[in-house]
Amino acid sequence: MQLTREEERILSDEQGWANRTCMKILVRLxxxxxxxxxxxxxxxxxxxxxxxxxxxxxxxxxxxLADANAKVKVKTTLNPQSxxxxxxxxxxxxxxxxxxxxxxxQFDKMGLxxxxxxxxxxxxxxxxxxxxxxxxxxxxxxxxxxxxxxxNREGGPSALAAAIIGKTPDYxxxxxxxxxxxxxxxxxxxxxxxxxxxxxxxxxxxxxRDKIPLIQGLQKDSDQLKQLSAAIATTGMTNMFKAGxxxxxxxxxxxxxxxxxxxxxIEELNTASGRKPDLVFIGCPHCSxxxxxxxxxxxxxxxxxRGIELxxxxxxxxxxxxxxxxxxxxxxxxxxxxxxxTVVSWTEKLGIKTIMTNSAKTAYYASTLSKADATLKPxxxxxxxxxxx
Amino acid sequence: MxxxxxxxxVIVEGHCQAEALVSLKPISFLGGxxxxxxxxxxxxxxxxxxxxxxxxxxxxxxxxSTVGSYVLYSLAKNGxxxxxxxxxxxxxxVVVGAIxxxxxxxxxxxxKKIKTGDTVEVDACKGLAKILKRKEN
Numbered sequence: 001m002q003l004t005r006e007e008e009r010i011l012s013d014e015q016g017w018a019n020r021t022c023m024k025i026l027v028r029l030x031x032x033x034x035x036x037x038x039x040x041x042x043x044x045x046x047x048x049x050x051x052x053x054x055x056x057x058x059x060x061x062x063x064x065l066a067d068a069n070a071k072v073k074v075k076t077t078l079n080p081q082s083x084x085x086x087x088x089x090x091x092x093x094x095x096x097x098x099x100x101x102x103x104x105x106q107f108d109k110m111g112l113x114x115x116x117x118x119x120x121x122x123x124x125x126x127x128x129x130x131x132x133x134x135x136x137x138x139x140x141x142x143x144x145x146x147x148x149x150x151x152n153r154e155g156g157p158s159a160l161a162a163a164i165i166g167k168t169p170d171y172x173x174x175x176x177x178x179x180x181x182x183x184x185x186x187x188x189x190x191x192x193x194x195x196x197x198x199x200x201x202x203x204x205x206x207x208x209r210d211k212i213p214l215i216q217g218l219q220k221d222s223d224q225l226k227q228l229s230a231a232i233a234t235t236g237m238t239n240m241f242k243a244g245x246x247x248x249x250x251x252x253x254x255x256x257x258x259x260x261x262x263x264x265x266i267e268e269l270n271t272a273s274g275r276k277p278d279l280v281f282i283g284c285p286h287c288s289x290x291x292x293x294x295x296x297x298x299x300x301x302x303x304x305x306r307g308i309e310l311x312x313x314x315x316x317x318x319x320x321x322x323x324x325x326x327x328x329x330x331x332x333x334x335x336x337x338x339x340x341x342t343v344v345s346w347t348e349k350l351g352i353k354t355i356m357t358n359s360a361k362t363a364y365y366a367s368t369l370s371k372a373d374a375t376l377k378p379x380x381x382x383x384x385x386x387x388x389x
Numbered sequence: 390m391x392x393x394x395x396x397x398x399v400i401v402e403g404h405c406q407a408e409a410l411v412s413l414k415p416i417s418f419l420g421g422x423x424x425x426x427x428x429x430x431x432x433x434x435x436x437x438x439x440x441x442x443x444x445x446x447x448x449x450x451x452x453x454s455t456v457g458s459y460v461l462y463s464l465a466k467n468g469x470x471x472x473x474x475x476x477x478x479x480x481x482x483v484v485v486g487a488i489x490x491x492x493x494x495x496x497x498x499x500x501k502k503i504k505t506g507d508t509v510e511v512d513a514c515k516g517l518a519k520i521l522k523r524k525e526n
Binding site for chain 1: 463481488489
């Protein structure tokens with residue numbers, strides 16, 4: 001790799017352990033993937049925040065970085081944590097709470113903004129064509145595909161290293177030639193809900209591996225495309241899709257999607273076989289402003305059934321800018337939780353064994369990460385169940 | 390015996406000599422290795438129950454969550470890290486882990502040539518793995 005004099009200096013600086021380690025991570029990864037140089041980034045997004053998914057291993061490394069005075073050089077946001085400061089914090093054992101707080105403290109010292117969301121793009125939309133270093137696979141696919149910003153699918157440690165250096169190795173999807181579709185997907189059935197978009201993603205992710213699909217048959221609804229992004233990243237390595245119409249390109253691999261493919265995928269994700277849910281959950285990925293308003297409209301004047309919890313998860317930013325909707329949802333007995341989601345929280349410790357959701361990603365992870373069965377239905381049906389039982 | 394020298398690529402510099410622990414299966418450090426005692430805990434792994442501490446750990450590549458990088462750091466802090474890592478094909482999780490844990494690492498080595506119990510010298514400044522002594526049967 002060609003490094004600038006400044007980059008070389010950081011790499012050989014015996015004094016600055018934190019910067020040297022971060023630079024080494026970027027350079028070695030760059031060499032591994034054939035990058036020729038580092039390029040500046042406009043933002044970073046770091047995953048691996050929840051103590052539930054992290055465990056103890058990373059805390060020492062994060063503390064060592066923070067104590068060595070590492071500071072981020074670009075705007076850097078954080079993924080959701082394992083609890084929210086209003087509701088779940090009261091239900092979780094104090095030792096777990098303290099570990100979570102300790103993790104946040106280390107990030108805070110390094111200058112990461114406490115955004116705690118998987119939808120950092122609602123806090124500030126990245127510019128089209130800007131280079132970034134984002135972890136959180138659902139946001140990566142959404143950024144590349146819907147927003148037109150450019151980011152590889154980083155891991156937690158490499159995104160943090162990029163944030164501290166302010167650069168990322170120039171490989172993969174940062175190269176225009178690697179952003180061209182190399183697989184055609186013809187959706188032969190009408191996609192009728194966000195759940196079907198999610199099912200399409202789960203099904204496609206498995207088939208595509210790391211290919212970039214050109215998908216014919218998508219609507220331009222950004223919340224539905226958000227579900228597709230999250231699901232496609234759940235089962236595959238794909239970090240981008242394109243929506244459009246297929247022109248004749250016979251030599252390219254072609255995948256036909258029948259309604260039976262979606263039906264089968266949804267059936268496989270529905271593991272609760274119709275049992276009443278303990279939790280109805282909307283907000284994976286975190287809700288947009290429009291989704292908050294829609295939920296508020298659907299629950300208005302009704303009450304959540306006794307024995308069922310309704311969680312609506314969003315970033316603090318969206319919660320604070322949708323105050324009326326929040327008030328309405330809470331008046332109906334739902335909980336609007338900021339900075340957390342079921343996938344990375346301790347739902348199993350709260351006795352939640354069945355989760356109903358409109359998110360294919362949540363349904364996919366329910367059995368392993370949440371030790372729960374799942375029911376996957378569109379938002380309207382989820383809320384109907386929460387209100388009627 | 391005459392030492393057998395295998396040539397690979399430098400990932401993290403360093404120099405050491407130790408007994409090899411070899412698996413032809415990928416290793417996930419998150420959930421696969423216990424950071425408290427350095428033992429492999431992945432149930433279906435052929436090295437399950439073995440301790441990686443102070444070994445030349447040879448495996449094809451890593452897999453699984455990027456949190457695995459942090460597990461390698463934790464192992465090193467607890468004095469339980471391998472002496473060196475020798476991979477067939479380095480992957481980002483193990484590379485980042487070896488960098489932050491400062492464990493010498495090389496890749497592009499035909500690990501099938503190394504057997505568990507062999508005495509191996511790793512010159513991770515030159516990207517070399519030398520089999521000095523075969524395990525005595």
